[in-house]
Amino acid sequence: MTARIGIVTFPGSLDDRDAARAVHLAGGEPVALWHDDAQIYGVDAVYLPGGFSYGDALRSGAIARFSQVMDTIKAAAAQGMPVLGVCNGFQVLCESHMLPGALTRNAHLRYRSRPQRLRVETGRTAWTNAFPDGAEVLIPVKHGEGRYVADEATLDELEAAGRVVFRYLDNPNGSMRDIAGVSNEAGNVVGLMPHPEHAVEALIGPSTDGLGVVASVLAHLSEGAAR
Amino acid sequence: MSPLKVAVDTVGVAEATPDEKQPWAELGLKEDEYQRIREILGRRPTQSELAMYSIMWSEHCSYKSSKVHLRQFGQKNPKTPRLLAGIGENAGVIAIDDHVAVTFKVESHNHPSYVEPKQGAATGVGGIIRDIIAMGARPIAVMDSLRFGAIDHPDTARVLPGVVDGIGHYGNCVGLPNIGGETYFDPCYQGNPLVNALSVGVLPRERLQSMQASGVGNTVILLGAKTGRDGIGGVSVLASATFSESGEDDARPSVQVGDPFTEKLLIEVCLELFDAGLVVGVQDLGGAGLTCALSETAAAGDGGMHVDLELVPLRAKGMEPHDILASESQERMLLIVDPAKAEEVLERSRRWGLLATEIGTVTDSGRLVVDFHGQTVVDVPPKSLADEGPVYNRPIAEPNDLGLIAVDRAETLPRPTTDAEIRQTVLDMAASPNLCDKSWITEQYDPSVFGNTVLGAPHDAGVVRLDERTGVGIAISLDGNGRFARLDPYTGAQLALAEAYRNVAVTGATPIAVSDCLNFGSPEDPHVMWQFERAVTGIADGCQQLGIPVTGGNVSFYNQTGRDAIHPTPVIGVLGVIDDVRQRIPLGLGRTGDTIALIGTTAEELSGSEWASVTHGHLGGVPPKVDLDHEMRLAELLSRLAKTEQLAAAHDLSDGGLAQTLVEAICHSGLGAQILLPEGADPFVYLFSESSGRVLVVIPRGQELAVRSACEQRGLPITPLGVTDANTDGLHLRDHFDITRAELEASWKGRIGARLGE
Numbered sequence: 015m016t017a018r019i020g021i022v023t024f025p026g027s028l029d030d031r032d033a034a035r036a037v038h039l040a041g042g043e044p045v046a047l048w049h050d051d052a053q054i055y056g057v058d059a060v061y062l063p064g065g066f067s068y069g070d071a072l073r074s075g076a077i078a079r080f081s082q083v084m085d086t087i088k089a090a091a092a093q094g095m096p097v098l099g100v101c102n103g104f105q106v107l108c109e110s111h112m113l114p115g116a117l118t119r120n121a122h123l124r125y126r127s128r129p130q131r132l133r134v135e136t137g138r139t140a141w142t143n144a145f146p147d148g149a150e151v152l153i154p155v156k157h158g159e160g161r162y163v164a165d166e167a168t169l170d171e172l173e174a175a176g177r178v179v180f181r182y183l184d185n186p187n188g189s190m191r192d193i194a195g196v197s198n199e200a201g202n203v204v205g206l207m208p209h210p211e212h213a214v215e216a217l218i219g220p221s222t223d224g225l226g227v228v229a230s231v232l233a234h235l236s237e238g239a240a241r
Numbered sequence: 242m243s244p245l246k247v248a249v250d251t252v253g254v255a256e257a258t259p260d261e262k263q264p265w266a267e268l269g270l271k272e273d274e275y276q277r278i279r280e281i282l283g284r285r286p287t288q289s290e291l292a293m294y295s296i297m298w299s300e301h302c303s304y305k306s307s308k309v310h311l312r313q314f315g316q317k318n319p320k321t322p323r324l325l326a327g328i329g330e331n332a333g334v335i336a337i338d339d340h341v342a343v344t345f346k347v348e349s350h351n352h353p354s355y356v357e358p359k360q361g362a363a364t365g366v367g368g369i370i371r372d373i374i375a376m377g378a379r380p381i382a383v384m385d386s387l388r389f390g391a392i393d394h395p396d397t398a399r400v401l402p403g404v405v406d407g408i409g410h411y412g413n414c415v416g417l418p419n420i421g422g423e424t425y426f427d428p429c430y431q432g433n434p435l436v437n438a439l440s441v442g443v444l445p446r447e448r449l450q451s452m453q454a455s456g457v458g459n460t461v462i463l464l465g466a467k468t469g470r471d472g473i474g475g476v477s478v479l480a481s482a483t484f485s486e487s488g489e490d491d492a493r494p495s496v497q498v499g500d501p502f503t504e505k506l507l508i509e510v511c512l513e514l515f516d517a518g519l520v521v522g523v524q525d526l527g528g529a530g531l532t533c534a535l536s537e538t539a540a541a542g543d544g545g546m547h548v549d550l551e552l553v554p555l556r557a558k559g560m561e562p563h564d565i566l567a568s569e570s571q572e573r574m575l576l577i578v579d580p581a582k583a584e585e586v587l588e589r590s591r592r593w594g595l596l597a598t599e600i601g602t603v604t605d606s607g608r609l610v611v612d613f614h615g616q617t618v619v620d621v622p623p624k625s626l627a628d629e630g631p632v633y634n635r636p637i638a639e640p641n642d643l644g645l646i647a648v649d650r651a652e653t654l655p656r657p658t659t660d661a662e663i664r665q666t667v668l669d670m671a672a673s674p675n676l677c678d679k680s681w682i683t684e685q686y687d688p689s690v691f692g693n694t695v696l697g698a699p700h701d702a703g704v705v706r707l708d709e710r711t712g713v714g715i716a717i718s719l720d721g722n723g724r725f726a727r728l729d730p731y732t733g734a735q736l737a738l739a740e741a742y743r744n745v746a747v748t749g750a751t752p753i754a755v756s757d758c759l760n761f762g763s764p765e766d767p768h769v770m771w772q773f774e775r776a777v778t779g780i781a782d783g784c785q786q787l788g789i790p791v792t793g794g795n796v797s798f799y800n801q802t803g804r805d806a807i808h809p810t811p812v813i814g815v816l817g818v819i820d821d822v823r824q825r826i827p828l829g830l831g832r833t834g835d836t837i838a839l840i841g842t843t844a845e846e847l848s849g850s851e852w853a854s855v856t857h858g859h860l861g862g863v864p865p866k867v868d869l870d871h872e873m874r875l876a877e878l879l880s881r882l883a884k885t886e887q888l889a890a891a892h893d894l895s896d897g898g899l900a901q902t903l904v905e906a907i908c909h910s911g912l913g914a915q916i917l918l919p920e921g922a923d924p925f926v927y928l929f930s931e932s933s934g935r936v937l938v939v940i941p942r943g944q945e946l947a948v949r950s951a952c953e954q955r956g957l958p959i960t961p962l963g964v965t966d967a968n969t970d971g972l973h974l975r976d977h978f979d980i981t982r983a984e985l986e987a988s989w990k991g992r993i994g995a996r997l998g999e
Contacts, residue, residue, distance in 0.1 A: 026505055035692055125410075127686065209689070218689075
C-alpha cells in the first residue's frame with residue numbers, strides 16, 4: 015500500500031507544492047493538511063514545508079507552533095510517527111520543542127540561496143536510512159534565518175547521541191558546528207534547513223539527492239508495516 | 242455631533258462656495274487643467290475630487306506626455322491570434338495553446354527606490370504581481386532590471402543593498418522564484434536609479450478576468466490590507482516630478498510599505514474566488530489607490546458606482562475622505578461581485594485570514610458617487626478621471642550635441658596591442674562592475690520555489706516549466722542599454738529589443754511577445770521628448786519587423802535631478818515559448834572535445850561598448866548596427882537546433898563581446914576552452930567588439946557538419962573557434978596567451994560585495 019505523507023499548509027507556506035511533488039516522485043501519496051484543522055486524516059508521516067508561516071511574525075515558526083494541526087502532529091510524533099521539518103518547518107519544530115536548539119539570523123545578515131554541499135552524518139533516522147553514514151549530497155539552501163544555535167551542553171549531547179543528521183561542508187550561515195539538521199532522540203523527527211524537495215529532478219535541481227530523504231521514510235514505513 | 246462633519250468639503254459646500262481658493266498648483270495641476278475640471282463638474286471640485294483629478298491626471302496615471310507616441314504600438318503591432326489582452330489592460334495576455342495563456346509585464350519603481358530603497362523596490366515587486374493577479378493568473382516568477390550610479394559612490398552602498406534586500410524580501414516571502422534580470426552601473430543613474438520589475442503568470446484561458454464594474458446592483462468589495470496614510474502623493478508628487486538639486490525635500494512619507502505575507506494570501510484568495518466563478522470584475526490597487534481602482538472599473542463598466550467611504554477599514558485614525566481615496570496602501574484588490582455571492586466571497590476570504598469588506602454598489606447613473614458618513618464628497622463622471630485626462634503633444638528637439646557625439650568614435654581610442662596588454666584587458670573587463678559575477682545579488686533571491694525553474698540567473702534568459710506532463714514552458718529576458726540609446730535612441734532601443742529577443746532564442750525558445758519599460762528624463766525637456774519619440778518608434782518598428790506584438794508596459798519620466806537626465810533607457814522584456822523544456826539549451830561548454838563556434842559577423846564596432854566605458858570612460862560615436870532579419874533567422878535556427886538536440890550549449894554575445902562570453906562560459910562549466918581566432922582577425926577587435934546578432938555555440942562531436950549546413954541554409958555565417966577541453970586550465974588563446982581558471986575566477990567573482998565594502 016502506498017504510504018500517505020501529509021503536507022501542512024500554513025498561511026505563508028511556499029514549498030508545499032514542491033514537497034507534494036517530491037513525495038509523488040519518490041512513490042508516496044501526498045495528502046494536503048490545513049493549519050487550522052486538527053485532523054491529520056490518518057497520514058503515515060508529515061512533511062512541514064518551507065515558507066514564511068504567518069509572515070514569520072514575532073519569530074520564524076513562533077506562531078505556527080500554536081496552530082491546531084501542530085497539537086495533533088506533536089502527539090502523533092510522540093507515538094513514533096515520522097515528521098520532517100524543512101527550513102520554516104525546521105523552525106516550527108524547534109519552536110514547538112520537538113527538536114532542540116533554535117534558528118537565528120544568518121551570521122552575514124543576508125538571505126542566501128545556493129546549491130549546498132552536505133554530509134549525511136547518520137543513516138539511522140526515519141528520514142535518512144537510504145543514505146550510508148557520511149554520504150555527501152548536494153541540496154539547495156535558501157533562507158535568511160538558518161543559523162543553528164544551542165548551548166554547548168546540548169550540542170555535545172546531540173553529537174554524542176548521533177543526533178546531528180546533516181552537516182554543511184561549507185557553512186552558508188554561521189551555524190554552530192556546521193549543523194544543517196538534527197533529529198529527536200527516537201530519530202523519527204528530523205529538521206533541516208536545506209530543501210530536499212528542490213533536488214528531486216535532474217532537469218530542475220542541482221541533483222536528485224532530495225529523493226533519498228522521502229525514499230527513506232517510505233522504506234521506514236514499509237519496514238514498520240512488515241514487522 | 243461629529244467634528245468631522247464640520248470639516249468635510251461636500252458637493253453641497255462646493256456649490257455654495259464657488260470662490261474658495263484651492264491648492265491645485267500644489268497638487269501638480271496646471272491652471273487650464275483646473276479650469277477643465279470646473280467645466281466638467283459645472284462647479285468647483287470638492288477637496289476629494291480635486292485630489293482624485295490631480296492623481297488621475299498626473300503623468301504617471303494619465304500618460305499625458307507619452308500617449309501620442311505610444312499609439313504607434315497599436316498601429317504597428319503585428320496581428321496575432323495569440324494576443325488575448327493587450328495595451329490598456331493591467332498586463333498583456335498571450336495564448337500558449339488552446340487552453341493555457343501567459344500574462345507578463347514590466348513596470349518601474351524608480352523614484353520610490355531612490356527615496357527609500359528597500360520599501361521602494363519591495364512595493365515595486367508587489368505592484369507588478371497584483372497586475373498579474375488582476376488578469377486572473379497565478380504569478381509564477383519575477384525578474385528585475387536594475388541600474389545604479391557608480392559602484393564606488395557612497396550612495397550606491399545605500400541604494401543597491403536596500404533595493405536588492407527589498408526585491409528579495411518581497412519575492413522570497415510571497416513565494417515567487419526570481420529567474421534572472423540584469424544589473425548595471427553608470428554615473429548617470431547616481432541620483433536616479435532604475436528599478437524595473439517584471440512578473441509573469443499563467444492562467445487557464447477561460448479564467449481571464451476583466452476590470453469592468455458591470456451589472457447594476459453588483460457589490461463592490463475591497464479585499465486585503467487596511468488603508469493607511471502611506472504612499473499618499475506617490476504618483477503625483479514622486480513619480481511625476483523631477484528631484485531637486487538640493488536634495489533637501491524629504492519624500493519618504495510618499496513611499497508605500499509592503500507586506501508580502503498579505504500579498505501571498507491575496508494571491509491564494511483571488512485565485513480561489515476566480516476558480517469558483519465568484520468574481521465579475523477585478524482591479525488591483527497600486528499607484529493612486531482607491532481613486533484609480535474605482536474610476537477605472539466604473540469607467541470600463543456600466544458607468545456608475547456608489548461607494549460609502551466610511552466602510553473602508555482604516556489603520557490610521559482621523560483619515561479624511563481625500564486621504565482614504567489617495568492612499569497607496571499596498572496589498573489591496575477591488576472586486577465586483579454578484580450580491581448573491583458576496584457572502585461566499587467574504588467567507589472564503591475569512592478562511593485565509595484576509596479582510597474583505599463591502600464598500601459600494603454598481604449603478605447605471607453614469608456618475609461615480611462617494612459618500613462619507615452620509616455626505617456626498619465626490620460626484621463625477623468616472624470617464625473624465627480614467628479616460629479623458631489631458632493629452633499633450635510636447636515640443637520635440639534633436640539634442641544639439643548629437644553631431645559632435647557621433648564623430649567622437651571609440652574606434653579611434655588608444656587600444657591594447659601586445660598580447661600581454663590584451664590578456665590584462667580580458668581580466669580587467671571581467672572584473673568591471675557591469676561584467677563581473679552578480680551572484681552577490683542573485684544569491685539573495687529564491688530561484689527555486691514551485692520547482693519549475695529550468696534556467697535562472699546567470700543564464701541569458703529565465704526558463705520556467707508550465708506543464709510537468711507536456712514539458713511546455715516559457716523563456717523571458719529583460720534587457721536595456723542606456724549608452725547605445727544615448728548615442729542613438731532609435732537604434733539603441735532596437736539593440737535592446739534584439740538582445741532580449743536573442744537571449745530568449747538562445748535557450749531554444751521562440752520569441753512571441755514584448756513588454757517594455759521606458760525610463761527617461763523630464764518630458765518638459767524637448768531633447769528628452771525627442772529621445773522618447775525615437776525610442777518608441779524604434780521599438781514599434783522593430784516589433785513590426787520581428788512579428789511580435791508589444792503587449793503593455795510602463796513609462797517612467799522625470800528620471801532626472803535638476804537638469805541632469807539619465808541616459809534614455811528603454812528596457813525590453815521578451816517572452817518566448819518552448820514546446821519541451823527538456824530541450825532547452827543551457828549555458829556552459831558541453832562536454833570535452835565539443836566544438837566551439839561563433840554564429841554571426843564581427844565588425845569593428847567599439848562605440849558605446851563596455852570596453853570604451855571601462856578603460857576610457859568614453860561615450861561617443863554610433864552604436865553597432867542592428868539587423869532584425871538576421872535576428873529572426875538566428876532565432877529560427879536556434880529553436881530548430883534545440884529540437885534536434887544538436888547544440889550542447891549556447892551563449893549570447895553582448896556587453897564585453899566575445900572575451901566576456903568566453904569568461905562566463907568557462908566559469909560556468911568545469912571545462913577549459915582552446916580558441917584559435919580566424920586568420921587575419923585583429924585579436925583585440927575580435928575579442929571586444931560588440932557587434933549585434935552573435936551567439937557562441939557549443940556543438941557536440943559528430944554534429945558539426947549538420948550545424949554548419951543548417952547555418953548556411955539560412956544565410957548565417959558560422960566560424961569555428963576551437964574546442965572545449967577538460968585538460969585545458971581556463972582559456973588558451975593559441976598564438977597569444979593563456980589565462981588559468983583561477984585567474985579568471987579571481988577577477989570575475991566576488992567583486993560586487995567587495996566594492997560595496999562588504
